[in-house]
Amino acid sequence: xxxxxxxxxxxxxxxxxxxxxxxxxxxxxxxxxxxxxxxxxxxxxxxxxxxxxxxxxxxxxxxxxxxxxxxxxxxxx
Amino acid sequence: xxxxxxxxxxxxxxxxxxxxxxxxxxxxxxxxxxxxxxxxxxxxxxxxxxxxxxxxxxxxxxxxxxxxxxxxxxxxxxxxxxxxxxxxxxxxxxxxxxxxxxxxxxxxxxxxxxxxxxxxxxxxxxxxxxxxxxxxxxxxxxxxxxxxxxxxxxxxxxxxxxxxxxxxxxxxxxxxxxxxxxxxxxxxxxxxxxxxxxxxxxxxxxxxxxxxxxxxxxxxxxxxxxxxxxxxxxxxxxxxxxxxxxxxxxxxxxxxxxxxxxxxxxxxxxxxxxxxxxxxxxxxxxxxxxxxxxxxxxxxxxxxxxxxxxxxxxxxxxxxxxxxxxxxxxxxxxxxxxxxxxxxxxxxxxxxxxxxxxxxxxxxxxxxxxxxxxxxxxxxxxxxxxxxxxxxxxxxxxxxxxxxxxxxxxxxxxxxxxxxxxxxxxxxxxxxxxxxxxxxxxxxxxxxxxxxxxxxxxxxxxxxxxxxxxxxxxxxxxxxxxxxxxxxxxxxxxxxxxxxxxxxxxxxxxxxxxxxxxxxxxxxxxxxxxxxxxxxxxxxxxxxxxxxxxxxxxxxxxxxxxxxxxxxxxxxxxxxxxxxxxxxxxxxxxxxxxxxxxxxxxxxxxxxxxxxxxxxxxxxxxxxxxxxxxxxxxxxxxxxxxxxxxx
Numbered sequence: 001x002x003x004x005x006x007x008x009x010x011x012x013x014x015x016x017x018x019x020x021x022x023x024x025x026x027x028x029x030x031x032x033x034x035x036x037x038x039x040x041x042x043x044x045x046x047x048x049x050x051x052x053x054x055x056x057x058x059x060x061x062x063x064x065x066x067x068x069x070x071x072x073x074x075x076x077x
Numbered sequence: 078x079x080x081x082x083x084x085x086x087x088x089x090x091x092x093x094x095x096x097x098x099x100x101x102x103x104x105x106x107x108x109x110x111x112x113x114x115x116x117x118x119x120x121x122x123x124x125x126x127x128x129x130x131x132x133x134x135x136x137x138x139x140x141x142x143x144x145x146x147x148x149x150x151x152x153x154x155x156x157x158x159x160x161x162x163x164x165x166x167x168x169x170x171x172x173x174x175x176x177x178x179x180x181x182x183x184x185x186x187x188x189x190x191x192x193x194x195x196x197x198x199x200x201x202x203x204x205x206x207x208x209x210x211x212x213x214x215x216x217x218x219x220x221x222x223x224x225x226x227x228x229x230x231x232x233x234x235x236x237x238x239x240x241x242x243x244x245x246x247x248x249x250x251x252x253x254x255x256x257x258x259x260x261x262x263x264x265x266x267x268x269x270x271x272x273x274x275x276x277x278x279x280x281x282x283x284x285x286x287x288x289x290x291x292x293x294x295x296x297x298x299x300x301x302x303x304x305x306x307x308x309x310x311x312x313x314x315x316x317x318x319x320x321x322x323x324x325x326x327x328x329x330x331x332x333x334x335x336x337x338x339x340x341x342x343x344x345x346x347x348x349x350x351x352x353x354x355x356x357x358x359x360x361x362x363x364x365x366x367x368x369x370x371x372x373x374x375x376x377x378x379x380x381x382x383x384x385x386x387x388x389x390x391x392x393x394x395x396x397x398x399x400x401x402x403x404x405x406x407x408x409x410x411x412x413x414x415x416x417x418x419x420x421x422x423x424x425x426x427x428x429x430x431x432x433x434x435x436x437x438x439x440x441x442x443x444x445x446x447x448x449x450x451x452x453x454x455x456x457x458x459x460x461x462x463x464x465x466x467x468x469x470x471x472x473x474x475x476x477x478x479x480x481x482x483x484x485x486x487x488x489x490x491x492x493x494x495x496x497x498x499x500x501x502x503x504x505x506x507x508x509x510x511x512x513x514x515x516x517x518x519x520x521x522x523x524x525x526x527x528x529x530x531x532x533x534x535x536x537x538x539x540x541x542x543x544x545x546x547x548x549x550x551x552x553x554x555x556x557x558x559x560x561x562x563x564x565x566x567x568x569x570x571x572x573x574x575x576x577x578x579x580x581x582x583x584x585x586x587x588x589x590x591x592x593x594x595x596x597x598x599x600x601x602x603x604x605x606x607x608x609x610x611x612x613x614x615x616x617x618x619x620x621x622x623x624x625x626x627x628x629x630x631x632x633x634x635x636x637x638x639x640x641x642x643x644x645x646x647x648x649x650x651x652x653x654x655x656x657x658x659x660x661x662x663x664x665x666x667x668x669x670x671x672x673x674x675x676x677x678x679x680x681x682x683x684x685x686x687x688x689x690x691x692x693x694x695x696x697x698x699x700x701x702x703x704x705x706x707x708x709x710x711x712x713x714x715x716x717x718x719x720x721x722x723x724x
Contacts, residue, residue: 040568051326052301052512052543053281053552055190055239056211056257056674058589 080109117713126696128714131668138524145464148519150435154425157198161433176456180390183218184225193501194293197247204238210671210703212237215252229272236256240284243399250364251285251293281629289330295395300633301512302547306337319354324547331382332404333357333634340377341547349373353405362405381429388421393476393490393517395421397434399450414448414455420516439474439492439517467521470495470528474517479571488536490517501533502582502723503572509589510539514552522712530719533578539564555636556643559650565598569605582723586610596652608722610665610715613672613706620645620679653679656686663693665718667711669702
């Protein structure tokens, strides 16, 4: 029974250790949760000016995710 | 006894087996969990096809702390209180009460299309389509109540408030209800109690531009290169045309006059002119601009009507110039006050003596400054910041030009890596619209792609873009669509002649209409394009023109869907139904479920046709996005796609 217990402990410990290594941030960060807490930000490209293009033809600034890249500029008017 | 022992042995053996199985299950689950935890997560709202699992370790260097970047632009100025409504990098709305004070967040998770402060400084209004894609509604934020509220309800099947202004004293909002089904606009006024619509119907798409208390300045947007100015008398209800020739992008009321820019009429063919109409005697005169004004991009008059702010744009660099204005005569110039090469956005008169503006370039995030004409003092209202890993990664943008098949001069700008040891792969970017202008603004996506993949990014303004005059903007209309593709083909010739660029690794990236041009170019150039990124692209002009919203402006650009001969010609350019000519070029494709500008079936049919053709297709379908699919996963996948094709 002791053997079974120690086998179980070793197996579980190894599994968790391996799991932690896989979950870890390989580049020295604070781990998986910190990584997903980060946000990509890109101010990108150009704006659909109201003077040359209608919003339904040119507008493509969409907050489709809460951490969206924000690829737009305020409309110029 | 033996029986008992046997039973005990059997029990012990069963327990061992059970424990072993349990351990194996735990090990398997934990390992699977651990491996999944190392995978870059696909949002629940995405369905993806053909995209290999992305490991966190492969892409985490692309992302950084949100606080590491600071980029602010002006939404609008509140001259009454000398403060501003500004954006951050994700276009939330902040209040900036004084130079370099910490911005106060007022509204997040909504990207307004347009925002205008009340002249009395007590509130601001904005339009947004977050409730229903492409159907913009009006909202009010009152600084006392501090909660945004919707102002009017849209009742039609496909209505949108694409344009609004404040009344002169801020007691009401004038707006245009555009009915995309009926193709009619209705002029309305909301005084925060009732909505009143005027008994005049406007055919097509109209903007309300300005109120001077007695009359409204209106603009009929027939097409991008056919915009006409009108004055609507609020007392008599009469509509008076100001100019119905050429195109007039800008107009304003001051000194009982209408001022407007004009281009493409008898007098002003290519250069932008400014005219003035005296509303007392109906006399029109041209405002003579100084001879050294080149490529006039924007004009704004000070609140007292005595100063004129002109913005010139040359080779991607903007210049601000301020002149005195007396009636229709331009007077003395204020000495220049901005040094350096910047893209300038959203200029505003904060007062009769102070202008505010946003400055940025491809290596500098946006920041806000003001300039006082009397004290000659510049004030920084916000300061930009950039993560260390993105600093010094690119060279200053190089504006370049190339000759197309018909000798037309086309231009763009190049973002090159700061350090380059061998020939660089090339990503050609094609903007949407097409009637917009790609300028060398700050782009963290560009920086990250250049820094991590060694790419050179070539931004283009092919024919059809704005900023080069009416003739250039119309040069891709209808049956001339293929000429825009030939501009890109001519660019490929140019790339082949550059000693530092790798012509064997040319990638095309286009969004929306730019996606169509990218796909179409790859169809015409089966051997020179290594891969294509088409983000929420238009894939068939015939299909797009079949949408019920399509108006006169879209038909002016793309053609009449009833013209079968033209449609057949345009079908030839379309990748859809021409995939037998597609040379198995790898494709990265995105599509939003809520996108009503292009039929979904066209996009999914193209995807299926290419998959059946044996082409490599990386497909992202977002169930919550419309015309615009972006976010961390999209960028991570795009990075992996490019990385694979480069190496």
